[in-house]
Amino acid sequence: MTVLKEGVTSPQGFLAGAVYAGIKTRPDEKPDLTLLYSEHPCNAAALFTASTLKAAPVLLSQKHLGDGTAQAVIANSGCANAYVGDQGRQDAEEMARLAASKLGLADSDVVVASTGVTGQAMPMEKVRIAMPAITLDRAGGDSFARAIMTTDTVPKQAAVAFKLGDQEHRVGGCAKGAGMIHPNLATMLAFVTTDAPVESAFLHKTLQEAAAASFNMISVDGDTSPSDTLLILANGAAGGAMIDERSEGAPLFGKAVETVCVELAKGLARDAEGATKLIEVEVVGARTEHDARAAARTVVASPLVKSAVYGNDPNWGRVIAAVARSGITVSEETLSLFWQGTCLFEQGHPVPFDKSAMSAATNQPEVRIQVDLGMGRAAAVAWGCDLTEEYVKINAEYTT
Amino acid sequence: MTVLKEGVTSPQGFLAGAVYAGIKTRPDEKPDLTLLYSEHPCNAAALFTASTLKAAPVLLSQKHLGDGTAQAVIANSGCANAYVGDQGRQDAEEMARLAASKLGLADSDVVVASTGVTGQAMPMEKVRIAMPAITLDRAGGDSFARAIMTTDTVPKQAAVAFKLGDQEHRVGGCAKGAGMIHPNLATMLAFVTTDAPVESAFLHKTLQEAAAASFNMISVDGDTSPSDTLLILANGAAGGAMIDERSEGAPLFGKAVETVCVELAKGLARDAEGATKLIEVEVVGARTEHDARAAARTVVASPLVKSAVYGNDPNWGRVIAAVARSGITVSEETLSLFWQGTCLFEQGHPVPFDKSAMSAATNQPEVRIQVDLGMGRAAAVAWGCDLTEEYVKINAEYTT
Numbered sequence: 001m002t003v004l005k006e007g008v009t010s011p012q013g014f015l016a017g018a019v020y021a022g023i024k025t026r027p028d029e030k031p032d033l034t035l036l037y038s039e040h041p042c043n044a045a046a047l048f049t050a051s052t053l054k055a056a057p058v059l060l061s062q063k064h065l066g067d068g069t070a071q072a073v074i075a076n077s078g079c080a081n082a083y084v085g086d087q088g089r090q091d092a093e094e095m096a097r098l099a100a101s102k103l104g105l106a107d108s109d110v111v112v113a114s115t116g117v118t119g120q121a122m123p124m125e126k127v128r129i130a131m132p133a134i135t136l137d138r139a140g141g142d143s144f145a146r147a148i149m150t151t152d153t154v155p156k157q158a159a160v161a162f163k164l165g166d167q168e169h170r171v172g173g174c175a176k177g178a179g180m181i182h183p184n185l186a187t188m189l190a191f192v193t194t195d196a197p198v199e200s201a202f203l204h205k206t207l208q209e210a211a212a213a214s215f216n217m218i219s220v221d222g223d224t225s226p227s228d229t230l231l232i233l234a235n236g237a238a239g240g241a242m243i244d245e246r247s248e249g250a251p252l253f254g255k256a257v258e259t260v261c262v263e264l265a266k267g268l269a270r271d272a273e274g275a276t277k278l279i280e281v282e283v284v285g286a287r288t289e290h291d292a293r294a295a296a297r298t299v300v301a302s303p304l305v306k307s308a309v310y311g312n313d314p315n316w317g318r319v320i321a322a323v324a325r326s327g328i329t330v331s332e333e334t335l336s337l338f339w340q341g342t343c344l345f346e347q348g349h350p351v352p353f354d355k356s357a358m359s360a361a362t363n364q365p366e367v368r369i370q371v372d373l374g375m376g377r378a379a380a381v382a383w384g385c386d387l388t389e390e391y392v393k394i395n396a397e398y399t400t
Numbered sequence: 401m402t403v404l405k406e407g408v409t410s411p412q413g414f415l416a417g418a419v420y421a422g423i424k425t426r427p428d429e430k431p432d433l434t435l436l437y438s439e440h441p442c443n444a445a446a447l448f449t450a451s452t453l454k455a456a457p458v459l460l461s462q463k464h465l466g467d468g469t470a471q472a473v474i475a476n477s478g479c480a481n482a483y484v485g486d487q488g489r490q491d492a493e494e495m496a497r498l499a500a501s502k503l504g505l506a507d508s509d510v511v512v513a514s515t516g517v518t519g520q521a522m523p524m525e526k527v528r529i530a531m532p533a534i535t536l537d538r539a540g541g542d543s544f545a546r547a548i549m550t551t552d553t554v555p556k557q558a559a560v561a562f563k564l565g566d567q568e569h570r571v572g573g574c575a576k577g578a579g580m581i582h583p584n585l586a587t588m589l590a591f592v593t594t595d596a597p598v599e600s601a602f603l604h605k606t607l608q609e610a611a612a613a614s615f616n617m618i619s620v621d622g623d624t625s626p627s628d629t630l631l632i633l634a635n636g637a638a639g640g641a642m643i644d645e646r647s648e649g650a651p652l653f654g655k656a657v658e659t660v661c662v663e664l665a666k667g668l669a670r671d672a673e674g675a676t677k678l679i680e681v682e683v684v685g686a687r688t689e690h691d692a693r694a695a696a697r698t699v700v701a702s703p704l705v706k707s708a709v710y711g712n713d714p715n716w717g718r719v720i721a722a723v724a725r726s727g728i729t730v731s732e733e734t735l736s737l738f739w740q741g742t743c744l745f746e747q748g749h750p751v752p753f754d755k756s757a758m759s760a761a762t763n764q765p766e767v768r769i770q771v772d773l774g775m776g777r778a779a780a781v782a783w784g785c786d787l788t789e790e791y792v793k794i795n796a797e798y799t800t
Contacts, residue, residue: 053724053732083720083732085749118717119750226721303703317518320483321626324453332453332483349485350519389789 001256007157009141010172011195013039013237016140018147021130023078023116023123033130034147036073036140036191037103042233044070045204046111047211049228056081056088057112058227060096064108068200070233071109073191074099075148077176078116079123080187082226091122098131113229115150115176115187145174148189152176156267158260164249167240169196171256175264187225190215190264196253197236199244206254207232214261217293218269219301219384232257269383274390278366279309282381283323285373291328292380295371298326300384309367310386314358316344323371334374340367347374401656407557409541410572411595413439413637416540418547421530423516423523424478433530434547436473436591437503442633443597444470445604446511447611449628456481456488457512458627460496464508468600470633471509473591474499475548477576478516479523480587482626491522498531513629515550515576515587545574548589552576556667558660564649567640569596571656575664587625590615590664596653597636599644606654607632614661617693618669619701619784632657669783674790678766679709681782683723685773691728692780695771698726700784709767710786714758716744723771734774740767747774 009016018034046065048058064070074095081088096110103110114122145155159172177188198206211230236242243253270278281300286292299305302322308315316337324330337345340361344351367386409416418434446465448458464470474495481488496510503510514522545555559572577588598606611630636642643653670678681700686692699705702722708715716737724730737745740761744751767786 051721051724052728052730053720080717083717083745083750085732118721119745226724317480317483320453321451321518324451324626328452330452332485345483345519350483 001252001259002161004159004161004170006159006172007141007145007174008036008172008191008193009138009144010159011170011193011235011237013195013235014193015039015136015138016144017134017136018140018143019130019133021076022126023076025078030149031143031147032078033076033127033134034144035099035103035134035136036075036144037136038071038233038235040235040237041069041071041109042235043068043198043200043203044111044231044233045200045207046229046231047207049226051226053083053226055114055226056092057114058229060089060092061111061113061229064096064111067108069109070111071105072099072103073111073113073231075113075189076116076127077148077150079114079120080116080118080227081114081122082118084119084121087121091124094124095122095127098128102131111231113148113189113227115148115189115227118226141172141174148174148176150176151273152271154271156264156271158263158267160256160259162252162256164240164252167238169194169238169240169253171260173260173264175268177268187227188215188268189228190230190261192232192257192260194232194234194257195236195238196234197240197242198234198253199242202244202250203232203234205245206257209254210258210261213258214265217297217380217382218265219297266383269385272385274388275385276388277309277364277386279306279384279386280366280368280381281384282368282370282379283373284370284379285375286378286380287329287376289378289380291373292378293382294328295323295326295373296380296382298322299369299371300382303387306384306387309362310388312359312362314339314344314353314362319369319371320345329375330373331375336372336374338370340364401652401659402561404559404561404570406559406572407541407545407574408436408572408591408593409538409544410559411570411593411635411637413595413635414572414593415439415536415538416544417534417536418540418543419530419533421476422526423476430549431543431547432478433476433527433534434544435499435503435534435536436475436544437536438471438633438635440635440637441469441471441509442635443468443600443603444511444631444633445600445607446629446631447607449626451626453483453626455514455626456492457514458629460489460492461511461513461629464496464511467508469509470511471505472499472503473511473513473631475513475589476516476527477548477550479514479520480516480518480627481514481522482518484519484521487521491524494524495522495527498528502531511631513548513589513627515548515589515627518626541572541574548574548576550576551673552671554671556664556671558663558667560656560659562652562656564640564652567638569594569638569640569653571660573660573664575668577668587627588615588668589627590630590661592632592657592660594632594634594657595636595638596634597640597642598634598653599642602644602650603632603634605645606657609654610658610661613658614665617697617780617782618665619697666783669785672785674788675785676788677709677764677786679706679784679786680766680768681784682768682770682779683773684770684779685775686778686780687729687776689778689780691773692778693782694728695723695726695773696780696782698722699769699771700782703787706784706787709762710788712759712762714739714744714753714762719769719771720745729775730773731775736772736774738770740764
């Protein structure tokens with residue numbers, strides 16, 4: 001498997017483009033309206049927010065994906081089109097219609113994704129005016145990734161290539177989402193594309209498993225805003241035999257999707273609002289994968305752990321407190337903890353350490369905390385970021 | 401019921417005192433070791449942390465309260481005596497023994513409560529040296545409340561008097577706890593005293609119900625640190641008939657304990673780390689009390705809502721997003737929202753509002769958000785505070 005430097009238009013047959021429509025009212029004129037288009041019909045699968053009140057674009061996209069196929073995405077930043085009554089439904093429908101009309105597709109072939117402020121109607125006149133200005137090309141993945149950004153500071157993209165026999169396939173993706181504290185965050189949008197031909201049910205299963213190991217393991221998680229969306233499109237443009245659960249290439253395809261999703265998820269954690277450090281928490285020695293994941297996620301989401309990492313303080317007591325309230329069975333006597341590779345707590349006993357050396361070791365762009373529960377063989381990794389004054393500033397000033 | 405200005409020594413027969421033992425290493429010499437003593441044996445009930453790894457003082461206190469009685473509390477700040485292996489058990493036992501010996505009690509009559517940093521052994525030599533210097537008196541409740549403070553900026557005390565027939569009874573209390581973001585916080589310690597004679601099972605039930613409406617409804621909640629403790633002592637010193645579930649005075653006693661607990665809980669929320677505002681979230685029109693409580697707690701714990709309140713931004717969309725992910729059934733069409741008394745969302749539709757007027761209305765020491773689910777008759781109130789840069793600063797700098 002080869003890592004590439006591109007995103008959603010890296011696989012064959014995908015085009016994208018974006019314009020500044022003025023949906024974002026800030027005057028920096030960064031693109032805020034964008035299209036992703038496949039030259040061939042795609043099998044499609046998606047995971048959406050678990051919120052009880054879903055935004056209009058999510059409800060519409062769920063409907064359009066009912067047949068397991070799609071061929072385009074229209075996405076925007078600046079307005080989430082959420083909590084605006086029936087107007088939201090009408091506007092989401094018109095956005096799909098505008099994209100379908102431009103691309104010569106049926107409305108139901110278009111997925112709609114919106115992110116930005118809630119409670120404000122979509123400025124449809126701006127969308128109508130801007131739509132013709134969007135031009136699509138093979139290099140448009142970067143524009144697409146930038147046009148979905150809100151408080152993100154960098155676009156998040158990833159792509160890999162892998163071979164099945166002589167046939168090269170690619171998986172590409174991009175994501176946005178810059179909230180920070182689990183479980184209540186900014187919207188997460190993520191789009192994954194592949195030119196491999198993939199059977200529908202297997203595509204869905206692959207996406208779920210990849211999400212469980214990636215987006216569900218960061219403290220920016222997927223079940224919070226009314227708009228969270230993770231979509232995968234498989235257009236088969238690279239040719240080759242259809243991949244399903246029994247195919248020889250199934251594990252490799254699954255690994256490729258997981259690799260792209262993990263890379264995007266880490267990118268989200270690293271670029272979270274105000275973050276200065278990526279935190280990686282690995283829990284090993286758990287009795288079950290469920291236990292390992294629950295413990296890792298609880299630690300990485302702890303505001304006290306996040307604050308400590310920000311302050312270069314190896315406050316391992318806060319890590320143990322988080323593990324101990326994660327709902328899993330823990331034994332103090334078998335538990336050990338490593339902070340940037342140094343053991344600070346060994347099977348129930350604190351290990352003396354040099355404070356200034358550990359503080360210096362924590363003053364790094366990536367901080368790794370490892371917890372060995374000493375109870376089994378299951379393991380999991382979660383990613384998050386430090387909690388900074390800047391996070392509060394961003395979220396206090398981000399206007400309604 | 402009359403509100404009094406005192407705390408744990410307001411009810412008859414309770415004495416307290418505190419000294420600076422040097423457990424807190426900061427040089428401000430505020431008291432950090434304290435005793436609460438009842439002149440009469442007490443019926444006692446307590447709720448402790450739900451953490452899987454409980455601190456040594458919690459495990460010992462659970463054991464000592466096994467017979468439902470106690471007569472004294474030894475408490476300290478500066479060291480939580482948690483995660484230090486068997487040494488913690490030995491030190492907690494010695495603290496109980498030192499207190500019992502000074503007060504002429506059995507070890508098992510003493511409850512031990514410690515708060516402060518974890519992973520460091522209790523400096524027992526300092527405790528031994530300081531203990532004789534503690535003097536007990538009726539005015540000592542204030543010293544007790546101050547000696548359990550960590551990053552708290554003010555002591556939290558409350559007391560009420562009520563009459564059953566001709567007999568006046570009092571309930572007093574104090575609390576500490578200055579963490580902020582549910583559900584991972586600083587330790588909460590709370591102590592409630594009464595001179596009413598109260599039957600053991602009813603005392604426990606009363607404490608549970610009062611906690612459900614108070615400490616469990618703030619975003620500093622009781623199930624997080626290894627040391628969280630809520631204790632009630634009833635010494636019967638005011639005389640009168642034993643109060644049990646069937647007594648005429650039972651509801652009034654219950655109300656008195658709840659009033660003290662709610663006052664203390666609001667005090668914790670108001671004084672949370674870095675907080676500048678108290679947030680009160682009332683959910684009405686819920687189908688069940690469980691739904692109302694879940695929704696109110698989710699809103700008040702939301703970092704995005706907290707940040708918005710700090711920024712004087714009436715970002716009601718974040719409130720609805722929190723309600724919608726609280727796990728309860730919600731209908732957008734029946735939901736209405738009031739922010740400082742002004743309706744901003746009415747049965748599915750945003751209500752236009754004057755941004756500068758609403759921002760000014762939010763720039764107050766107390767911010768009240770009301771959500772009407774429009775689905776039933778149950779209601780609940782939760783309390784929290786805004787999220788500020790100062791919170792991050794405090795938690796980044798609080799040393800291991």
